[in-house]
Amino acid sequence: MSDRGEINVGLMGLGVVGGGVAIALLEQSEEIARKVGQPVKLKSILVRDGSKSRDPRIPAELVTTNPEDILSDPAINIVAEVIGGIDPAAGFLKDALSGGKHVVTANKEVVAKFGPELFSLAQQNRVNLLFEASVCGGIPIVGCLMNQLLANEIHSIRGIINGTTNYILTQMAHHHTPFQQALDEAQKQGYAEADPTNDVEGIDAVYKLAILASLAFHSRFAPEDVFRQGISSLEPRDFQYAEELGYAIKPLAIATLSDGTVQARVHPALVPLDHMLAKVDGIYNAIEVEGSLCGHVLFHGMGAGREPTTSAVVGDLIELARNLASNTGMPAPASLGPGADGAYNRQLRVGSTDDLTSKYYLRLDVADRPGVLAQIASILGDGGISLASVLQKDTDAEQQTAEIVITTHPAREASVQESLAKVARLEVVREVKNLLRIEE
Amino acid sequence: MSDRGEINVGLMGLGVVGGGVAIALLEQSEEIARKVGQPVKLKSILVRDGSKSRDPRIPAELVTTNPEDILSDPAINIVAEVIGGIDPAAGFLKDALSGGKHVVTANKEVVAKFGPELFSLAQQNRVNLLFEASVCGGIPIVGCLMNQLLANEIHSIRGIINGTTNYILTQMAHHHTPFQQALDEAQKQGYAEADPTNDVEGIDAVYKLAILASLAFHSRFAPEDVFRQGISSLEPRDFQYAEELGYAIKPLAIATLSDGTVQARVHPALVPLDHMLAKVDGIYNAIEVEGSLCGHVLFHGMGAGREPTTSAVVGDLIELARNLASNTGMPAPASLGPGADGAYNRQLRVGSTDDLTSKYYLRLDVADRPGVLAQIASILGDGGISLASVLQKDTDAEQQTAEIVITTHPAREASVQESLAKVARLEVVREVKNLLRIEE
Numbered sequence: 048m049s050d051r052g053e054i055n056v057g058l059m060g061l062g063v064v065g066g067g068v069a070i071a072l073l074e075q076s077e078e079i080a081r082k083v084g085q086p087v088k089l090k091s092i093l094v095r096d097g098s099k100s101r102d103p104r105i106p107a108e109l110v111t112t113n114p115e116d117i118l119s120d121p122a123i124n125i126v127a128e129v130i131g132g133i134d135p136a137a138g139f140l141k142d143a144l145s146g147g148k149h150v151v152t153a154n155k156e157v158v159a160k161f162g163p164e165l166f167s168l169a170q171q172n173r174v175n176l177l178f179e180a181s182v183c184g185g186i187p188i189v190g191c192l193m194n195q196l197l198a199n200e201i202h203s204i205r206g207i208i209n210g211t212t213n214y215i216l217t218q219m220a221h222h223h224t225p226f227q228q229a230l231d232e233a234q235k236q237g238y239a240e241a242d243p244t245n246d247v248e249g250i251d252a253v254y255k256l257a258i259l260a261s262l263a264f265h266s267r268f269a270p271e272d273v274f275r276q277g278i279s280s281l282e283p284r285d286f287q288y289a290e291e292l293g294y295a296i297k298p299l300a301i302a303t304l305s306d307g308t309v310q311a312r313v314h315p316a317l318v319p320l321d322h323m324l325a326k327v328d329g330i331y332n333a334i335e336v337e338g339s340l341c342g343h344v345l346f347h348g349m350g351a352g353r354e355p356t357t358s359a360v361v362g363d364l365i366e367l368a369r370n371l372a373s374n375t376g377m378p379a380p381a382s383l384g385p386g387a388d389g390a391y392n393r394q395l396r397v398g399s400t401d402d403l404t405s406k407y408y409l410r411l412d413v414a415d416r417p418g419v420l421a422q423i424a425s426i427l428g429d430g431g432i433s434l435a436s437v438l439q440k441d442t443d444a445e446q447q448t449a450e451i452v453i454t455t456h457p458a459r460e461a462s463v464q465e466s467l468a469k470v471a472r473l474e475v476v477r478e479v480k481n482l483l484r485i486e487e
Numbered sequence: 488m489s490d491r492g493e494i495n496v497g498l499m500g501l502g503v504v505g506g507g508v509a510i511a512l513l514e515q516s517e518e519i520a521r522k523v524g525q526p527v528k529l530k531s532i533l534v535r536d537g538s539k540s541r542d543p544r545i546p547a548e549l550v551t552t553n554p555e556d557i558l559s560d561p562a563i564n565i566v567a568e569v570i571g572g573i574d575p576a577a578g579f580l581k582d583a584l585s586g587g588k589h590v591v592t593a594n595k596e597v598v599a600k601f602g603p604e605l606f607s608l609a610q611q612n613r614v615n616l617l618f619e620a621s622v623c624g625g626i627p628i629v630g631c632l633m634n635q636l637l638a639n640e641i642h643s644i645r646g647i648i649n650g651t652t653n654y655i656l657t658q659m660a661h662h663h664t665p666f667q668q669a670l671d672e673a674q675k676q677g678y679a680e681a682d683p684t685n686d687v688e689g690i691d692a693v694y695k696l697a698i699l700a701s702l703a704f705h706s707r708f709a710p711e712d713v714f715r716q717g718i719s720s721l722e723p724r725d726f727q728y729a730e731e732l733g734y735a736i737k738p739l740a741i742a743t744l745s746d747g748t749v750q751a752r753v754h755p756a757l758v759p760l761d762h763m764l765a766k767v768d769g770i771y772n773a774i775e776v777e778g779s780l781c782g783h784v785l786f787h788g789m790g791a792g793r794e795p796t797t798s799a800v801v802g803d804l805i806e807l808a809r810n811l812a813s814n815t816g817m818p819a820p821a822s823l824g825p826g827a828d829g830a831y832n833r834q835l836r837v838g839s840t841d842d843l844t845s846k847y848y849l850r851l852d853v854a855d856r857p858g859v860l861a862q863i864a865s866i867l868g869d870g871g872i873s874l875a876s877v878l879q880k881d882t883d884a885e886q887q888t889a890e891i892v893i894t895t896h897p898a899r900e901a902s903v904q905e906s907l908a909k910v911a912r913l914e915v916v917r918e919v920k921n922l923l924r925i926e927e
Contacts, residue, residue: 071638071780082637082705179635185781187635194634195619195627197522198511198801265522323787326766340511340798341625344788347763348781358780361638 053124054083054368055090057117057148059139060130061101061110064153064180065092067357068127069105072364079361083368091117118142125367127360128152129180137161144168144176149371151363153180153356159254159270162261166391175370177363182255183208183332185355186348187362192262192336199338201263203303205486206334207327208255210350211239211246212278212298216315217328220286220295226279238330248277249313252300260302260311263336266393268302268311274400276314280481285410288438288452289317292408295325299486308398317408317485323347401461406435406485408454409467412477415442415449419475423451426473430466432458448477454485493564494523494808495530497557497588499579500570501541501550504593504620505532507797508567509545512804519801523808531557533570558582565807567800568592569620577601584608584616589811591803593620593796599694599710602701606831615810617803622695623648623772625795626788627802632702632776639778641703643743645926646774647767648695650790651679651686652718652738656755657768660726660735666719678770688717689753692740700742700751703776706833708742708751714840716754720921725850728878728892729757732848735765739926748838757848757925763787841901846875846925848894849907852917855882855889859915863891866913870906872898888917894925 058069072079072089080086089109094101097112117123118139126143128150130136137157143150145168152158158165158181169176179189183206192201207213211233218229230247233239245251253273260268278298289296294317302311318325323345327333332350337343349355413419424434433456440450455463463482471479498509512519512529520526529549534541537552557563558579566583568590570576577597583590585608592598598605598621609616619629623646632641647653651673658669670687673679685691693713700708718738729736734757742751758765763785767773772790777783789795853859864874873896880890895903903922911919 067780075638078640079638185784187631187784190635191627191631194806195630195802196798197805198515198519198798200518323766326763338798340507340794340801342789342795344625344627344786346784346786348784354780355782358636358638358778361780362635365637366634 053122054085054087054371055123056087056125056127056364057091057093057120057123058089059093059114059117059126059128059136061092061094061105062129062131063353064129064356064360066102066105067353068129068360070102071357071361073104079365079368082365084372087364087368090123091120093117114139118146123148124371125149125151125364127364128154129356129360130154132156133160140165141168144172144174147172147174149174149367150176151180151360151367152176152178153184153360154178155181155251155254155258159257162258163267175367177367178258179363180356180359182258183334183348183350184352184359186332186334186346186350187359188259188334188346189262191346192259196336196338196341196344199340201304201336201338203301203337204256204259204263204334205299205301205324205337207297207324207332208259208300208334208350209246209249209252209298210330210332211243212249212252213327213332214238214330215247216278216281216296216298219281219283220290223283223287225283226281247279249275249298252298252313256300256302256311256313259334260309261391263302264304264309264393264395265391266309266395267391268309268397272309272311272397274312274314278315281315282480285481285483288410288440289408290320291438292317292436292454293320294318294485295320296483297324297327299324301486304395308396310398310400310403312400312403315483317483319487401459403460404457405460406455406457406487407463408481408483408485409452410480411451411453411470412480413449413451414475414477415444415447416475419449420451422473422475423453423470426469427453427455427466430458430462432456432463432466493562494525494527494811495563496527496565496567496804497531497533497560497563498529499533499554499557499566499568499576501532501534501545502569502571503793504569504796504800506542506545507793508569508800510542511797511801513544519805519808522805524812527804527808530563531560533557554579558586563588564811565589565591565804567804568594569800570594572596573600580605581608584612584614587612587614589614589807590616591620591800591807592616592618593624593800594618595621595691595694595698599697602698603707615807617807618698619803620796620799622698623774623788623790624792624799626772626774626786626790627799628699628774628786629702631786632699636776636778636781636784639780641744641776641778643741643777644696644699644703644774645739645741645764645777647737647764647772648699648740648774648790649686649689649692649738650770650772651683652689652692653767653772654678654770655687656718656721656726656736656738659721659723660730663723663727665723666721687719689715689738692738692753696740696742696751696753699740699774700749701831703742704744704749704833704835705831706749706835707831708749708837712749712751712837714752714754718755721755722920725921725923728850728880729848730760731878732757732876732894733760734758734925735760736923737764737767739764741926744835748836750838750840750843752840752843755923757923759927841899841904843900844897845900846895846897846927847903848921848923848925849892850920851891851893851910852920853889853891854915854917855884855887856915859889860891862913862915863893863910866909867895867906870898870902872896872902872906
């Protein structure tokens with residue numbers, strides 16, 4: 048194999064993941080050299096605060112606070128970005144690519160929002176941009192969609208791609224913990240951030256799903272193409288009723304392609320208890336891909352955390368380094384990811400959630416009075432929604448209230464929303480507590 | 488992207504999988520061209536019997552019975568081999584590689600037995616040899632071990648990699664079907680061949696595990712390095728007792744690396760009911776990889792059949808074609824697979840099963856007499872084997888026999904085998920019916 052010269056990595060960011068990547072490059076250097084065919088040297092590490100104490104295994108002379116020490120160093124041919132967020136990471140990535148450096152990033156927000164621009168820059172400059180770590184770190188789903196599963200027309204992706212919300216819902220389901228308490232526990236365990244909005248409201252999952260849908264369907268989907276509903280309206284009793292009905296409640300991300308229309312959505316949903324996704328608990332992630340040839344393939348593993356994300360970043364670094372070591376010319380199209388070239392420019396429509404057909408789970412607080420259910424059923428019936436099951440729960444004699452849990456047969460989302468708005472205006476209905484989709 | 492000329496595929500074999508590959512190349516040609524960046528043409532198909540009736544979608548002019556129409560055609564730059572078995576496939580593959588053609592193969596037996604020779608030939612001739620379809624067709628495990636998971640030191644692989652035996656054991660577990668009847672059913676469904684030896688005796692799984700262990704541990708393992716035990720000694724009552732003890736019985740393939748020693752084995756084993764592998768039923772396959780960084784990653788999907796195998800073969804074809812279309816020079820080392828170069832020449836020992844430490848499940852037919860258990864327990868105790876549980880079952884008053892089921896704490900396999908031989912010689916022991924390992 049030809050040696051085209053040194054392979055030098057500039058690492059941007061030295062947080063939890065950056066530390067993992069730095070230690071792996073430093074301590075596994077012999078192993079990595081063996082896998083690549085020549086040494087891969089960590090040459091510079093960009094940090095924000097040079098005075099912060101660091102892992103003693105990281106030599107002080109590698110650390111810099113000046114991004115130009117990486118971006119303007121002609122000896123650095125690969126940049127690994129693990130800063131996260133848009134600013135300043137997006138600018139650094141653009142500069143790195145424009146400067147002819149290969150890039151590995153773990154930054155889902157940047158890839159989801161600026162993917163097409165970045166991949167065009169990569170193509171113009173004949174370099175690669177890899178991003179396995181941007182979606183579900185320890186699960187090699189990005190590479191599989193870009194490479195091994197490429198013979199398939201992908202019909203759907205369905206998964207649990209946010210470990211924080213899966214941990215919270217698992218606590219609520221197994222220990223009847225209220226939402227806020229489960230969130231507190233997740234923060235205490237380090238699974239949720241101080242500001243949990245991105246996880247709890249599904250924003251993190253939306254970034255990941257936009258990336259996966261782009262790869263799976265060979266088109267370009269932005270975060271705003273994904274419908275989003277958070278998990279904070281769930282109560283422990285929803286899990287209890289769901290289980291009575293034969294379902295678990297899971298934080299799902301779903302993208303389907305049918306008749307040229309893609310539906311992408313992130314929301315909690317009821318999943319049959321015997322489905323593999325119902326058994327994915329705690330901080331674990333899982334993704335099920337349905338392809339025209341491969342059928343259903345499920346990937347299950349750790350989606351976040353220092354080591355799993357390091358596995359993905361260093362895996363991409365090794366791939367790039369191998370290409371450099373083996374004198375590979377122009378990168379293959381799939382390495383360029385969504386939106387860069389003909390392979391990712393399929394014309395597809397983004398479907399409205401109104402047009403979704405699904406089964407639904409409704410929970411209502413109503414007056415405990417004869418004829419209430421008849422009024423509700425009549426409105427739903429007028430909307431073309433037929434009931435699959437009705438449970439009357441927790442009648443409170445003193446307050447004269449009752450709780451009604453309804454599941455429906457498949458119905459159009461727009462009809463369900465419209466009918467439910469009418470139901471909510473009924474004098475006998477105190478509150479519509481929850482509307483959840485059921486995924487079979 | 489530069490166009491280095493036509494990409495022409497020669498397909499060897501037109502059985503179940505060959506038919507799937509041919510139809511995919513013919514009917515998905517536009518899709519494939521878009522993914523590759525230029526057309527990929529199916530130029531010739533080798534069949535054994537030219538007079539056999541074929542799918543009408545396959546043009547007669549593509550079909551030949553002369554292998555030289557592919558091997559000696561300078562316009563064919565990729566050969567896809569889906570004949571299976573050693574002869575004549577192995578010779579064709581050697582000729583194709585020696586002739587400078589890239590190769591895709593679905594042939595686990597050839598890769599497991601002749602891997603090093605083939606990969607050396609590929610390297611000498613600067614061509615690629617891809618074999619995703621050789622292990623668990625629809626599950627992209629080969630590519631993930633060679634690429635995405637490469638940053639990891641792999642500690643273990645544990646999986647259900649033979650769908651036929653998983654189908655048989657699932658029938659036995661869920662419907663108390665005797666082994667022979669479950670096998671008949673598998674043959675009727677087309678899941679087992681007329682001669683089921685390769686599946687039932689674990690030979691098929693041994694080929695696959697030898698390939699996976701070579702990739703995971705970056706060394707070279709041959710089929711004879713893998714311990715093998717078939718499933719024909721199992722009876723429905725074993726599944727019943729296992730379930731009482733909290734286990735399922737699954738056809739496992741396991742390879743572990745510890746202190747420079749690899750243990751590789753294929754045998755039925757007890758798996759805790761709440762483990763993901765216990766929930767893999769029917770013809771489905773699953774593989775769990777444990778890596779130093781990624782943690783536990785599980786892949787679940789269809790391991791065999793026309794479409795899943797076609798997914799893998801055509802996926803490899805697209806990868807090769809993309810490399811050709813994008814003017815990639817020397818292939819990256821990992822594409823060469825086990826044993827070809829420095830990356831796959833780690834020096835590791837193959838461990839003897841004698842040195843295995845495991846928990847065990849024993850089932851014995853004994854005389855229904857006082858003191859029998861004491862005699863057995865005494866021999867096991869002398870061997871350093873302590874009991875975890877004892878069930879006495881199915882006492883037959885007329886025959887004066889009883890059945891004893893014992894599980895042990897972790898013990899050395901050599902001690903267990905030696906002690907069990909002594910137990911078998913006890914006058915009160917009618918027969919040792921089964922010895923199974925328990926995987927926690």
